[in-house]
Amino acid sequence: MTTRAANDPGSGRADPNVVRRLLQHVPLTVTQTVLITRGPQVLAYRGALSADEAGEVAVFVAEGWRDAGQTLRIQYMPVPLRGTARLLLTYPLRDGYQMTLADAETAPLEPLRRLGGQLITVLAAAGIGR
Numbered sequence: 001m002t003t004r005a006a007n008d009p010g011s012g013r014a015d016p017n018v019v020r021r022l023l024q025h026v027p028l029t030v031t032q033t034v035l036i037t038r039g040p041q042v043l044a045y046r047g048a049l050s051a052d053e054a055g056e057v058a059v060f061v062a063e064g065w066r067d068a069g070q071t072l073r074i075q076y077m078p079v080p081l082r083g084t085a086r087l088l089l090t091y092p093l094r095d096g097y098q099m100t101l102a103d104a105e106t107a108p109l110e111p112l113r114r115l116g117g118q119l120i121t122v123l124a125a126a127g128i129g130r
Contacts, residue, residue: 014036014043014095014097014127014128016043016044019036019043019044019123019128020044020046022122022123023036023044023045023046024046025122026046026115026119026122027115028046028047028048028115029103030048031048031103031104031107032047032048032101032102032103032107032112032115033045033046033047033048033049033053033054033057033101033102033103034046034047034099034100034101034102034115034119035049035054035057035058035099035100035101035102036093036097036098036099036123036128037058037061037062037097037098037099037100038095038096038097038098039058039062039096040055040058040059040062040063041058042054042055042058043097047102048102049102056077057077057086057088057100057102058100060075060077060088061075061088061090061098061100065090065098070092071091071092072089072090072091072113072116073088073089073090073091074087074088074089074090074109075087075088075090076088076105077102084104084105085105086102086103086104086105087102087103087104087105087107087109087112088100088101088102089101089103089109089112089113089116091116091120091130092130093123093128093129093130094128094129094130095128097128099116099119099120099123101115101116101119
């Protein structure tokens with residue numbers, strides 16, 4: 001069996017199918033979502049959010065993203081019509097990609113940070129890490 005790299009060397013483009021398969025093994029709670037994005041585009045996601053909600057998160061992160069040496073960004077994204085917010089933890093990846101972990105606004109930060117560290121390692125092994 002052969003394994004394709006997640007990133008096509010030289011193109012700067014990650015293979016969405018490989019990334020989706022990687023995300024299938026991520027241990028998420030019922031309120032968490034992991035997204036791999038490039039600007040406002042969702043490459044792959046898995047978790048509690050719907051496709052529309054994942055797209056909204058990608059746009060929100062892209063609008064405020066200024067990769068000036070940031071290693072991590074913590075934000076709260078208001079959720080209209082619910083009167084709540086989402087906790088977003090975003091890490092920059094290679095070639096302009098970002099990984100965002102989304103959870104309920106009241107979720108503890110440390111477990112999300114640990115999960116982020118684990119995912120960075122997995123994504124790096126697949127060629128789209130930092």
